[in-house]
Amino acid sequence: MPDAYVADDPAGAFPLVQLLTPEGERVPHADFAYDGDDDSIRGLYRDLVLSRRIDFEAHALQRHGELGLWAPALGQEAAQIGSGRALRPQDFAFPTYREHGVALCRGVDPALLLGLFRGVELGGWDPAEQGFALYSIVIGAQTLHATGYAMGLTLDGEVGRNDPERDAAVIAYFGDGATSQGDVNEAFDWAAVFNAPVVFFCQNNQYAISASTDRNTRGPIAQRAGGFGFSGIRVDGNDVLACHAVTTAAMEKARNGEGPSLIEAYTYRMGAHTTSDDPSRYRDSAEVETWKLKDPIERVKRYLLLQGTPQSFFDDLDTEADELGKHLRETCKSLPDPDLAALFDHVYVDGSPELMEQKAQYVAYRDSLEPEGSES
Amino acid sequence: MTKMPLGKGLNAGLRAAMEADDKVLIMGEDVGKLGGVFRITDGLQKDFGESRVIDAPLAESGIVGTAVGLAYRGYRPVLEIQFDGFVYPAYDQIVSQVAKLHFRSQGRVKMPIVIRIPFGGGIGAVEHHSESPEGQFALTAGLKVVSCSNANDAYWMIQQAIASDDPVVFMEPKRRYWDQGEVDTTSEPMPLHASSVVREGADATVIAYGPMVKTCLESADAAAEEGTSLEVIDLRTLSPLDLDPVFESVRRTGRAIVVHEAAQTLGLGAEISARITEKCFYSLEAPVIRVTGYDLPYPPSRVEEEYLPGLDRVLEAVDRSLAF
Numbered sequence: 001m002p003d004a005y006v007a008d009d010p011a012g013a014f015p016l017v018q019l020l021t022p023e024g025e026r027v028p029h030a031d032f033a034y035d036g037d038d039d040s041i042r043g044l045y046r047d048l049v050l051s052r053r054i055d056f057e058a059h060a061l062q063r064h065g066e067l068g069l070w071a072p073a074l075g076q077e078a079a080q081i082g083s084g085r086a087l088r089p090q091d092f093a094f095p096t097y098r099e100h101g102v103a104l105c106r107g108v109d110p111a112l113l114l115g116l117f118r119g120v121e122l123g124g125w126d127p128a129e130q131g132f133a134l135y136s137i138v139i140g141a142q143t144l145h146a147t148g149y150a151m152g153l154t155l156d157g158e159v160g161r162n163d164p165e166r167d168a169a170v171i172a173y174f175g176d177g178a179t180s181q182g183d184v185n186e187a188f189d190w191a192a193v194f195n196a197p198v199v200f201f202c203q204n205n206q207y208a209i210s211a212s213t214d215r216n217t218r219g220p221i222a223q224r225a226g227g228f229g230f231s232g233i234r235v236d237g238n239d240v241l242a243c244h245a246v247t248t249a250a251m252e253k254a255r256n257g258e259g260p261s262l263i264e265a266y267t268y269r270m271g272a273h274t275t276s277d278d279p280s281r282y283r284d285s286a287e288v289e290t291w292k293l294k295d296p297i298e299r300v301k302r303y304l305l306l307q308g309t310p311q312s313f314f315d316d317l318d319t320e321a322d323e324l325g326k327h328l329r330e331t332c333k334s335l336p337d338p339d340l341a342a343l344f345d346h347v348y349v350d351g352s353p354e355l356m357e358q359k360a361q362y363v364a365y366r367d368s369l370e371p372e373g374s375e376s
Numbered sequence: 377m378t379k380m381p382l383g384k385g386l387n388a389g390l391r392a393a394m395e396a397d398d399k400v401l402i403m404g405e406d407v408g409k410l411g412g413v414f415r416i417t418d419g420l421q422k423d424f425g426e427s428r429v430i431d432a433p434l435a436e437s438g439i440v441g442t443a444v445g446l447a448y449r450g451y452r453p454v455l456e457i458q459f460d461g462f463v464y465p466a467y468d469q470i471v472s473q474v475a476k477l478h479f480r481s482q483g484r485v486k487m488p489i490v491i492r493i494p495f496g497g498g499i500g501a502v503e504h505h506s507e508s509p510e511g512q513f514a515l516t517a518g519l520k521v522v523s524c525s526n527a528n529d530a531y532w533m534i535q536q537a538i539a540s541d542d543p544v545v546f547m548e549p550k551r552r553y554w555d556q557g558e559v560d561t562t563s564e565p566m567p568l569h570a571s572s573v574v575r576e577g578a579d580a581t582v583i584a585y586g587p588m589v590k591t592c593l594e595s596a597d598a599a600a601e602e603g604t605s606l607e608v609i610d611l612r613t614l615s616p617l618d619l620d621p622v623f624e625s626v627r628r629t630g631r632a633i634v635v636h637e638a639a640q641t642l643g644l645g646a647e648i649s650a651r652i653t654e655k656c657f658y659s660l661e662a663p664v665i666r667v668t669g670y671d672l673p674y675p676p677s678r679v680e681e682e683y684l685p686g687l688d689r690v691l692e693a694v695d696r697s698l699a700f
């Protein structure tokens with residue numbers, strides 16, 4: 001049975017859009033349909049499995065001391081893959097620190113995600129090349145960046161040409177907690193005022209560290225958009241087909257020059273906030289168990305099995321995931337520690353004489369510590 | 377005397393302040409059920425209830441801005457900013473409102489707000505979790521700024537800050553939260569805005585606060601083994617500064633080294649160095665030397681030990697001063 005609505009929406013004004021039930025059954029919806037065939041669903045399934053593997057490996061690497069921290073996306077794979085696969089190459093995504101599945105969709109080598117968490121760099125990919133901004137740890141900041149980027153698309157005439165190959169839009173990721181921040185509400189306002197081609201994609205995973213959603217909002221998050229003058233919708237965030245369909249429609253609208261929308265993907269953070277967190281202090285394991293029944297990956301597998309997908313497909317995927325895991329482990333351990341001296345060169349475009357003097361002092365000091373002839 | 381970690385000293389001090397005055401409220405992200413990400417408020421919501429230990433919505437400007445309104449009503453809000461790098465969304469409220477209301481109202485409005493900020497690096501954290509923004513508050517007229525370096529000070533200074541009718545930015549040395557120290561809950565504390573000589577010495581004066589006090593004490597131990605006697609001063613108060621003990625010391629030693637994690641340019645070391653030069657010019661045997669973070673955004677954690685002042689850099693500065 002689809003969840004028609006959830007507790008914070010007693011009037012049922014924002015029913016969850018659902019196209020695939022936890023039992024793996026496809027259900028029709030009046031406004032949305034998944035536009036792919038079973039092969040494309042197998043493609044989505046592959047992404048879901050690989051993104052969960054990224055989490056699994058990164059978590060293990062953290063436990064072995066190879067990463068300082070990891071923020072798992074466990075349970076949120078459908079929201080990330082469904083929305084991430086609704087993007088086109090010319091689109092641009094602004095993530096938080098948890099969008100590992102979206103990164104995968106944007107073609108970022110998952111091993112590059114590890115550098116920030118290992119403490120060897122602050123963002124290891126080229127945003128322009130990937131259409132994927134650097135991770136943003138400061139809650140909410142990126143929603144304004146997304147809005148500004150979208151305003152730029154409009155200024156450059158990249159919107160509303162009726163050209164699906166070139167018209168572009170932006171997607172901004174953020175959490176339920178972030179909806180309390182001024183920046184996020186300012187982003188909603190700016191996007192509305194400038195009719196910016198941006199989709200605000202909120203993963204309501206029920207928690208902001210220990211704070212349950214009612215500490216950050218009363219009433220459905222999707223409802224927020226209405227007050228700013230655009231529309232919001234609530235989707236089953238554990239249903240990859242629904243997330244894909246809803247995001248596809250919102251991005252299409254944005255690319256056509258019809259302005260912003262808000263999508264609230266109703267999901268659950270099945271893991272800890274980060275590897276430093278202890279959720280047993282603030283939530284029951286029974287709650288986690290009920291959400292396990294709505295697992296975003298299991299339901300797709302059930303569907304694919306019902307459709308007669310051969311076992312070899314699943315076996316091949318396991319092999320591919322194992323290879324990805326190996327790649328992550330090997331690359332992580334070989335990521336070089338940064339050279340502090342080199343960091344002085346990235347503060348300014350042209351450096352500055354006093355900073356270069358400080359760099360020289362640092363290098364001289366460092367070299368004075370080292371025995372003659374040794375490498376740094 | 378009870379032995380406890382610095383973080384537990386803060387927790388006990390907060391508890392004592394809440395028991396002493398029911399207008400004291402705690403607000404911050406995850407401070408209730410979770411007890412804060414560093415557990416500094418652990419157990420307080422359980423014992424004082426949800427209306428006195430308030431899990432805030434995720435909005436720093438909201439945390440500080442609503443505290444202004446609560447202070448207007450006579451409350452004494454104690455705010456936790458989860459990490460140094462997340463204070464900036466609240467910067468406007470702190471600098472334009474909290475700092476100025478007493479002045480604008482010619483003393484009619486008091487803002488007895490404490491803004492607790494775990495600060496500094498050394499814990500291998502991701503970005504925005506290791507910064508040292510104290511200078512930005514110390515240069516703001518209307519704010520008082522203090523930093524504790526040991527468990528006993530943690531216990532007493534947090535209570536004194538809460539009792540202060542001026543707003544106090546309370547900088548907590550997060551990497552020292554787990555350091556054990558003796559806490560004397562019975563003896564009369566020294567005033568909040570006073571510096572303290574934490575080790576006596578004759579050859580040079582080393583000035584620090586917060587997390588660097590321990591580093592400097594260790595440096596003094598190492599220097600002593602080589603026959604150099606360092607005096608170490610824990611500033612404790614960053615605004616207003618209490619430099620009389622520093623001047624007295626430098627007049628004896630003739631040499632001063634200021635140590636902080638914050639970047640060098642326009643850091644507190646710059647002000648302290650200028651004042652020492654003004655007040656102790658004829659006693660100085662060497663220029664005042666600063667040992668600080670470099671003028672970079674905080675670097676990735678794998679290289680933070682090279683970025684942060686450590687024992688070797690302090691001793692190298694001492695050598696330079698002595699050789700001058």
Ligand SMILES: Cc1ncc(C[n+]2csc(CCOP(=O)(O)OP(=O)(O)O)c2C)c(N)n1
Nearest residue numbers: 137138139175176177178207208209405462
């Ligand atoms: C401005 C700011 N304040 C505080 C934090 C500390 N912090 C990191 S994640 C987090 C909770 C975020 O919750 P939510 O927006 O729901 O995203 P989720 O972590 O659930 O994906 C907090 C408070 C931060 N990163 N930035």
Ligand SMILES: [Mg+2]
Nearest residue numbers: 175176207208
């Ligand atoms: Mg959340």
